[in-house]
Every structure is written in structure tokens, then in C-alpha cells.
Amino acid sequence: MMIFPDIYLLSGFPFQIHQNVYGIDFPEENRMVLIDTGLDETDRIQIQETMKTWGLEKRQISDVFLTHAHFDHAGNAFWFEKAGAHVWAGEADADSIEKGDDHTIFFAYGKPFPTCQRVRRLKDSEKILLSDSCKLNCFHTPGHTKGSICYEFVGKGKRILFTGDFLQAGEEDGSVRMGIRVDPGYSFKEYLSSVKKMMNVESKAVLPGHFRPYLKPAFGLMQAAYRELLVNREKYKN
Secondary structure: OEEEOOEEEEEOHHHOOOEOEEEEEEHHHOEEEEEOOEOOHHHHHHHHHHHHHOOOOOOEEEEEEOOOOOHHHHOOHHHHHHOOOEEEEEHHHHHHHHHOOHHHOHHHOOOOOOOOOOEEEEOOOOEEEOOOOOEEEEEEOOOOOOOOEEEEEEEOOEEEEEEEOOEEEOOOOOOEEEOOOOOOOOOHHHHHHHHHHHOOOOOOEEEEOEOOOEOOOHHHHHHHHHHHHHHOHHHHOO
């Protein structure tokens, strides 16, 4: 599914798969960058089929940027690394992706997490050049996990925020979904601080780790998230 020119939803909600996997295409270099990888073989097959549908099957996956360490977002990182991709993640979640510890929540899936050999660590405010005219702005947004990262893609005339489980649009206009309290490192205090910080982003759309895209400025969704955490704080407290 193409969301914007050169921005694809490769696996996820339109395919009856819970977790979203996005691809940013660089046709002039015959390569693609992934945001998250999905859970397992089901996602890998869907990614391949979607790429084939759009004539992208010969693209090399050069880099994988993980929003956090949870199995449903990082479970296929091992396979893409094995095929030659560089794997990136927030520095506080990177060790978990290399070790397969409890922060991958493997216990929720009943199988070992397939670990990566080397994860490149990302820090808050880091800027990664994807090409001469495109970059990823990295925002450390702890709360759902200690090392959660939101990526703002800037280029191709766009500013798009990839949020993973940090937040997603709700079913109703103006509503929001927050990440669940499943990780041992979950922190309500950090979550609230992260949302407040992200109100300053200028992104014109939000592509979350689950559910539908939010194709309006990110500020409105951040406002809704901050209000949700404050009004229903007992629901989200540790």
C-alpha cells in the first residue's frame, strides 16, 4: 500500500496483520529503508508480496530502523541483518535486541527472540542522512520502553513521523491510543514527559506501529495523547 510517493506500508493493518512495517524507497539507488520489521515469517512474506505488487522486489533493504525492542516490531530484524541490512535502534533498547532479554517481551509469544549480531545505537536528537536530500530525525521517547525512538523522515517534500507504539490514532476523530504497559521498563512519568516534548515536532503526518495512519499534523495527536495521559492517569500509571 502506497501512502505517499516512495512511502509504503509493506505489512500491517490493511493485510489483517496487527503490526505495521513501513518502507521508504530510494529508486535512484535501488534500495529501500524499513521502519520496523514485523514479528515473523507472516510479515516477511507480506513484505515480499507488497514489494512485488509495486515492482520493488529487486530493491535491496539497506537499513532497518527499529522503534523499540518488542518482538512484534523487531522480530524480523535478524533476517534482514543476515541479508545485509544495518539494524538501528535507540541505545537503551539495543542491548535487548542483541541479547533477547525480557524487554523483547518474548514471553508473550512463546518462543525465543531471534537476536541481531550488531545494533547501531541511536541517541536523542541524532540526525541520520539517508541520502543527499533525505534524513531521519531521531527522538528518544521513553515510556512504553526505555529506548523507544520516534523517527521523523524529512525529504521528498515531506515531514512524516513514525511512532511505533509510542502512540497511534484512535477509532474516532481526535482520539488516541497509547502503548500498553507490558515492558518491564514502562514508565508513566517518562511517557508523559516524552509526549510533552513531542508537541514541538512539525511533522505533517503520523505513521504508527499499529492501526491506521494519521494523515494530519502530528501536533493534534500529541495534544490528544497528553490529555489522555493526564485525564486517565490511573489507567497508565506504573
